[in-house]
Amino acid sequence: MKVIHDLNEIFAQIDFVRRDGKKIGLVPTMGALHAGHLSLASKAKQECDIAVTTIFVNPTQFGPNEDLAKYPRTLEQDLDSLAKMGCDYVFVPASDRVYSPTHSTFVTPPRVATRWEGAIRPGHYQGVATIVLKLFQLIPAHVAYFGLKDYQQVRVIQSMVDDLNIPIRIEPCETVREADGLAMSSRNRYLSPDERQRALGLWNALSAAHGMVHAGQCDVAGIESAMKSQLEKAPVDRIDYAAVVHPETMEPIERVDDLAVAIIAARVGNTRLIDNRILLPPS
Ligand code: PAF
Numbered sequence: 398m399k400v401i402h403d404l405n406e407i408f409a410q411i412d413f414v415r416r417d418g419k420k421i422g423l424v425p426t427m428g429a430l431h432a433g434h435l436s437l438a439s440k441a442k443q444e445c446d447i448a449v450t451t452i453f454v455n456p457t458q459f460g461p462n463e464d465l466a467k468y469p470r471t472l473e474q475d476l477d478s479l480a481k482m483g484c485d486y487v488f489v490p491a492s493d494r495v496y497s498p499t500h501s502t503f504v505t506p507p508r509v510a511t512r513w514e515g516a517i518r519p520g521h522y523q524g525v526a527t528i529v530l531k532l533f534q535l536i537p538a539h540v541a542y543f544g545l546k547d548y549q550q551v552r553v554i555q556s557m558v559d560d561l562n563i564p565i566r567i568e569p570c571e572t573v574r575e576a577d578g579l580a581m582s583s584r585n586r587y588l589s590p591d592e593r594q595r596a597l598g599l600w601n602a603l604s605a606a607h608g609m610v611h612a613g614q615c616d617v618a619g620i621e622s623a624m625k626s627q628l629e630k631a632p633v634d635r636i637d638y639a640a641v642v643h644p645e646t647m648e649p650i651e652r653v654d655d656l657a658v659a660i661i662a663a664r665v666g667n668t669r670l671i672d673n674r675i676l677l678p679p680s
Contacts, residue, residue, distance in 0.1 A: 398476075398479060398480045398483075398484055398485060398486070398487060399485070399486050399487070400476060400486075400487045400489060401486060401487070401488050401489070402488075402489055402490060402491060402494075403490075403494075404490060404494055404495075404535055407449075407486070407488045407490075407535055407536060408535050408536070408537070410486065411447075411449060411486070411536050411537055411538070412537055414446075414447050415537050415539075419445075419446040419447050420444075420445040420446045420447070420539050420540075421445055421446070421447050421449060421536070421537065421538040421539050421540075422440075422441030422442070422444060422445030422447070422448050422449065422538060422539070422540050422541075422542060423441070423449050423450075423451070423532070423533075423536050423538035423540070423541040423542070423565075424437045424438045424441050424448065424449070424450045424451070424541070424542045425450075425451045425453075425528075425529060425532050425541065425543070426450060426451060426452055426453075427452070427453065427454045427455060427468065427583070428452040428453075428454060428469075428470060428471060428472060428475050428583075429468070429469035429470065429471050429475070429583035429586070430452075430471070430474075430475045430478055430479070430583075431573075431581045431582070431583060431585075432573050432581055433544050433546065433572065433573035433580075433581035433582075434450075434544070435478055435479075435482055436570065436573050437542040437543070437544060437570050438450050438479060438482055438484050438542075439482050439483075440542055440568070440570060441484075441540070441542050442482065442483050442484065442485075444540065444568075445539065445540060447485045447486065448483070448484045448485050448486075449484075449485065449486040449487075449488060449536055449538060450479055450484050450486075450487050450488070451487070451488040451489075451490075451532055451536070452472065452475055452487060452488070452489045453488075453489065453490055453492075453495065453528070453532075454468050454470065454492075455495075455524055455525070455528040456492060456496070456524075457496065457503070457520070457523070457524030457527060457528065458520075458521050458522075458523075458524030458525045458528065459521075459524070460518055460519065460520060460521065463518070464584075468583075469583055469586060472489065475487075488532075488535070488536065495528070495531065502527075503523050503524075503526075503527045504523060504526035504527045504530050504557065505523065505526075506522035506523055506525070506526045506553055506557070507526075507553060507556035507557055507560055508556070508646075509549065509552040509553055509556050509645075509646060509647045510522035510526075510549070510553045511647075512642075512647055512648070512649075513549055513638055513640070513642075513647065513660060513662070514549050514550075514662065514671070515549070515553075517637050517638075517662065522549075522550070522553050525550055525553060525554075526553060526554070526557050529541075529554055529557070530557065530561070530563070533563055533565055538565055539565065539566060540565065540566045540567075540568050541554075541565055541566070541567055541568065542568045542570055543567065543568070543569055543570065544569075544570055544572060544573075545569050545570060545571060545572050545673070546572040546580045546581070546582065546671070546672060546673070547671070548658060548660060548673040549647055549660070551567070551569045552645070552647055554567055555567050555569075572672070572673075574600070577597060577600070578597065578600030578601075578604070579593070579596055579597055579599075579600055580599070580600070580670075580672045582670065584668050584669070584670065585668075585670075587666070587667065587668040588665065588666065588668055589666065592665045592666040592668065595631045595632060595633060595665050596631075596633075596665045596668075596670055597631065598627055598628045598630065598631025598632065598633050598663070598665075599628070599631075599633070599661050599663060599670055599672045600672065601627045601630075601631070602623075602624040602625070602627035602628050602639060602659075602661055603624070603659050603661065603672060603673065603674035604674075605620075605623045605624060605626075605627050606620045606623065606624050606641065606659040606674065606676060607659070607674055607676060609623060610653050610657075610676040610677070610678050611678075611679065613678070613679060615652045615653040615654060615678055616651075616652060617641045617649075617650055617651050617652060617653060617657075618651075620641050620653070620659070620676075621639055621640060621641060624639040624659065624661065625639050628661070628663055631665075633663040633664065633665050634663075634664050634665055634666060635663060635664040636661075636662075636663050637662035637663060637664070637669070638660065638661065638662050639659075639660075639661045639663070640659070640660055640661075641653060641657050641658070641659050641660075641676065642657065642658055642660060643657065643658075644656050644657060644658045644675070653676050653678050654678060655678070656675065656676070656677055657675075657676045658673050658674070658675055658676065659673060659674050659676055660672075660673040661673065
């Protein structure tokens with residue numbers, strides 16, 4: 398496994414293997430890798446000739462009061478895990494090489510970025526779209542793998558790729574969960590044992606929504622109120638949103654007559670968690 402820090406070098410190496418006819422799979426991450434990330438890297442390895450993982454804690458997607466400084470950084474362990482699962486290249490750029498002191502160009506994120514995370518974390522999706530576009534430029538991959546735990550992020554990246562005609566296929570991948578349902582997240586390590594227990598409220602709320610839709614209930618107001626009850630029962634410490642939305646536009650809907658997605662963001666202690674679940678009414 399080659400670990401590359403230099404921007405020109407990663408482009409030269411991946412461009413070379415691509416010209417050699419190899420299929421390239423890219424897994425962008427911010428490190429602190431867990432089983433969810435490793436499942437993306439393993440899928441890239443299975444489906445492509447060359448798997449490239451990037452590790453970069455992107456400063457522009459963190460707000461001024463967010464956890465950039467204390468975001469977990471576990472590079473040695475991450476490299477070890479990636480080597481064990483057969484990753485071919487890891488790109489670990491320095492922040493001042495990705496963003497020069499004069500950097501001033503940013504991607505305006507697409508419409509699907511407006512609500513939910515986009516509204517609560519102003520500038521977040523501008524930072525995500527900008528770094529992902531930069532990574533796509535630096536690493537000419539055929540396919541990029543993203544976890545569906547960040548459902549809205551996947552929609553933002555899909556829309557950006559469509560709108561800007563970026564020649565890469567986006568492969569959304571199932572959320573990997575702990576045995577009790579908690580979605581894997583680098584931020585789970587912040588949770589105390591009591592908070593870890595209460596964080597299950599997110600999965601319980603999503604399961605309630607799923608059960609109601611499965612039983613033929615399609616009134617969104619009722620589903621959202623059941624989700625909020627589960628979150629309050631946990632209890633979580635703050636609910637940012639618990640909503641049922643259109644799976645493509647991310648706009649609120651009133652009835653689940655077709656595929657929809659339940660999305661939640663809530664704070665447990667000082668940790669902000671997000672999760673979601675696809676809802677499909679019985680046919
Ligand atoms: O999902 C993440 O880890 C990040 O938002 C991403 C896509 C790597 C961009 O920094």
